[in-house]
Amino acid sequence: RVNAEAAESWVLVGHELFDLIRRSLSLSEQTGGAFDITYDSIGQFYDFNKRARPSPEQVAVGLVAVDYRHVQLDSDKSAAHFSHSGVRINLGGIAKGYAIEGVIGLLRDAGVRHALANAGGDTRVLGDRIGLPWVVGIRDPDDEMSIVTRLEIEDVAISTSGDYEQFFMEEGVRYHHIINPSTGSSAGALRSVTIIGPDATLTDGLSTSVFVMGLDAGMRLIESIPKYSAIIIDENKNAHFSSGVN
Structure with missing residues (x-):
């Protein structure tokens, strides 16, 4: 639901998911963006079973959406929002x-x-x-x-x-x-x-x-x-x- 709706409006998330996103963003800051859960804005186009990878056009469009600073959190409401369209997050690295x-x-x-x-x-x-x-x-x-x-x-x-x-x-x-x-x-x-x-x-x-x-x-x-x-x-x-x- 977060990936589907967070670019349009704030999405309420559970405590554990909120905490995990928060910790992910903290690690992104600590690593200068080397860790970035928004990588899936491009990562979604890879399919290793089908040996598929994104086209140059998909990479160009996706890179604009890859930036952990596009992910905003509201701790009072336990909600997440994306400030850029096309953003997708993937928590598989953490x-x-x-x-x-x-x-x-x-x-x-x-x-x-x-x-x-x-x-x-x-x-x-x-x-x-x-x-x-x-x-x-x-x-x-x-x-x-x-x-x-x-x-x-x-x-x-x-x-x-x-x-x-x-x-x-x-x-x-x-x-x-x-x-x-x-x-x-x-x-x-x-x-x-x-x-x-x-x-x-x-x-x-x-x-x-x-x-x-x-x-x-x-x-x-x-x-x-x-x-x-x-x-x-x-x-x-x-x-x-x-x-x-x-």
Whole structure:
């Protein structure tokens, strides 16, 4: 309903959706627009099952609508509005992390001390694995059976964004689902980004953001955020570790 009506009028939204949009816009500001839920103004024209991508004309029109500042929120009414026609939002780059963080919160409130919640490339662990650390692997982008590195974690979230889950090849070019909001094209130069930190909502959003920003800018961002760290695999499949990774 938000995508269908918010450009015409204010749309009432539930508390959780309002909070998720609010947090998304905050992350957009923090990343200089590298994370932008309005990317779907162009992203809607991709269909990876049908190997379809937007035409140059669709990109040109869609880019005008891609700007997180087009999304307005009214906290008193719990309502959202788009200030530009053609805007569409997609919360896929942050919603799974938000969901599993919520699950862990419910379990913690119920007295659970050890748990793991997973949704796709996002995992949130509560406590340790009853005296042992949780062990997670970061896969080779080209071989799901091969592990680049393993991490021992406790009471943190870990999120990975990669170019290998939803993609197609065309004339030697990989088109994948992580869209650079400034170009409307698949973000290049990296193969995967893994973020580790205390909040799954933020690790989820940051993994997408850093993928779009690239190695150097992405690492600078992560180094500026306390308690968060990154493992970045570049286009040559070299692994780069932020200072917070053990």
